[in-house]
Amino acid sequence: MTNKLGTNPVFRADWVVILIYICMLVFGWLSICGASYEIGQTDLLSWDTRTGKQLVWMVCASILALFLLLLDDRYFEIVAKALYWFFIILLFITPFIAKDIKGSKSWLSLGVVNLQPAEFAKCATALAVAKLFSTYGFTMAHRKDMIKAIGTIMLPLVLIVMQKETGSALVFFAFFLMLYREGLSGSLLFTAVAMVFYFVVSIRFGSDVMPSTLTSVGEFVALLSIWLFSLGMIRVYLPRTPHALRLLLWGGAILFLSMLFSHFVVPFDVSWALLGISIFVVGYLLWHAIELRIAKYLYISLFTLGSTLFLYSTDYALNNILQPHQQTRIRVLLGVEENNSGAGYNVNQSLIAIGSGGLTGKGFLEGTQTKLKYVPEQDTDFIFCTVGEEEGFVGSTIVLLLFFTLICRLIYLAERQSTTFGRVYGYCVLSIFFFHVLVNVGMVIGLMPVIGIPLPFFSYGGSSLWGFTLLLFIFLRIDVGNKLRERF
Template sequence: MSNQRSFFFNVDWLTVLLYLALCVIGWFNIHAAVFDESHPSIIDASTNYGKQFIYINVSIVIAIIILLLENRFLTALAPAFYVVTVLLLILVLLIGRNVGGNQAWINIGGGFRLQPSEFAKFATCLLLARYLSSVNVKVTEVKSFVIAAGIILLPMVLIKLQPDDGSTLVFCSLIFVLYREGLSSYFLIIIGILITLFLTSQVFNELYIIAVIAVITGLFAITIKRNRALVFKIIAGAVISIAFVLIAKPLYNHGLKSHQRARIDIVLGLTKDNRGVGYNQNQSKIAIGSGRLWGKGYLQGTQTKYAFVPEQSTDFIFCTIGEEWGFAGSVVVLGLYLFLILRIVMIAERQRAPFSRIYGYGVASILFFHVVINIAMAIGLMPVIGIPLPFISYGGSSLLSFTILLFILVKLDSNRMGIV
């Protein structure tokens, strides 16, 4: 009895309440996004909102099961989870169903489908946490870094072959886990510089960018001229940057598909195509803007009601929130996400076991990436890449995988005081 009482009090119920609040918000907004007057009941199983109700209940049952498991079960079976998801990712390439141009789904009958790429997220976090928490493993060493990178890259490559670019990019967020475990901040700085140079090279003439790099390099060299080693590194970095600028446009033109370039061009302001490639994003911005401060009210959104925004219950669910609940409702949702992610980081930092801490940062990184990219996509700050809004977007695989991802951490945290 004392163990059950201890377990009850050790569970982070605030995180659980945040999870339930986001699930309920998602359910009601899916109801609004695809509302059918001939099926008004929000629990009608023949509709997407009725199915989401089923998914929420199944997810809660799975969450309870996870909370009843032993921590040793999660750590011991981390490699098995990873292998199973990798096999499913291979299987989906062979027999998967093509939906929206991506062969990412496996039919499981009864109108339900499984998306293995969603489950690969928590499996990768588990194995990465197990490896990095092993004795004598340091991410600052080349061998350890290569193995950790391989754990992340394998599912990325298989998902890219589907091809599902959005889910592929999600795994890039795990670099923050490596950074927390000791990876030099120079890696993040270099990645940030390369992304900036790549994008600016599409907007400005290469000669202007090279001139700016040369001026900045010269100013740094003059300022720290006594430190010859640092000057040499800065000059070497400038040379590499200039070389990258020169190959950025050929990479952009030949390395990306035409529809990918078109989406990026729209965000960068290079083209405007509100009737074609930019239609979804433009309609999403109209819907969000029309909500103003307090929104039009539940089931009153005209953009939503007349289905102007495609994929409104999945990738563009945030525009339903913006239209019907306005700026105020959007801020509440963003506040819940911010609170949840900060709570997860706090939970990760208070862990005694390295495995739990590393896994916690994996959860925070993936949720942060999903939220930022999805909402930025809906308001036109990022290209459309098609990733769901955690706990809110319609989809059984998405909701179930995010539930497992989060509640494994809640379970690990509930037992933190028992770890020496």
């Protein structure tokens, strides 16, 4: 089929993504209307209002998108490295020349508009990483290459932390998702997730005691999962060996006996039995590692040992290393502490706003919680509250599904790229989007700590809108380029 649209990249770009992009811009703008609306206000389009300004940013973003589609896609690959270093330098000097806005030195004033270089650094880093991966002979299996890749990601992260923009800095962890796609060992990611799991469980349920024993629920569950995770790893990486079953049966028997003992004879802390099992697992695997000279045994035993040490050090770290306000934040987040006026205030108000929306919401501009400014940062980081309050469960679910569709579509597009550059860049983009949705929405609905990062296309602000537009449309242009080249 000869395409009537020809080779014009504007018409050949992926229409699904563009449609979602337009939907989100419109939905986002309506949400900002709701969030920044003042009672009695009539003119939503005036330059003096945030809605008016956002409209201008949206027009600029559309022009930017069009412009990007008209560029030659190979151009991105060429400038990637230079762009990256330009932004590294910019990020480095920003704190010295930036105005102090709410304790953060990340804004550059360009007359009419203030720009946040960190928003654009994401895009530059993604291009640089994609470029790095596409260099001849690059492979994640080489330690040197891996360090190079991780270094490219970590450098802007560190610089942004120095600007006291922890939220934006954390976004760079999204690149690890792309690294996983490109061959980073899944066990490493799993280890990271497992650590977070131990941390949360041990603190959240640390002070609950299991009935008829002297065991802390948090410690018990964490130790139990260390044991089971280790067995799972043996099962996956050392299949067809009897070790997993053997350790499961022995451990289970010991655990069962000690629980019976605690229940009927003398109540004691069953965690000690689990700790004993873990130490036994470590010893058992180490012995096999030395005996059989198979490194996998060593790695798994290191996982078990590391997990156990990590578990017992988190409690210490939380109470002794972290600052008091950071401790509170973590405790409030995990529901150990109730604090609705201090650290928990934002989240509580945000939950009230969303919860009061009901199934279908209160209607456009009818949200009382957002309109009356109960929710802080409601047109930027907490914009999803407005969606929840005014459009209800239906509206917020639609927004989440839009993001889901966008990310799935980007995965599909990334996978069909004929070049490493395109694929890696695509994964960077979708990972960044995913991370933003994960953290932002999670924070607003009280499942994630309060980390100030915007919701793509919804949060008010030119920098973030342009940053995301840049990310997305560079990928669309690369995609079009690869698609067109395939045909010839």
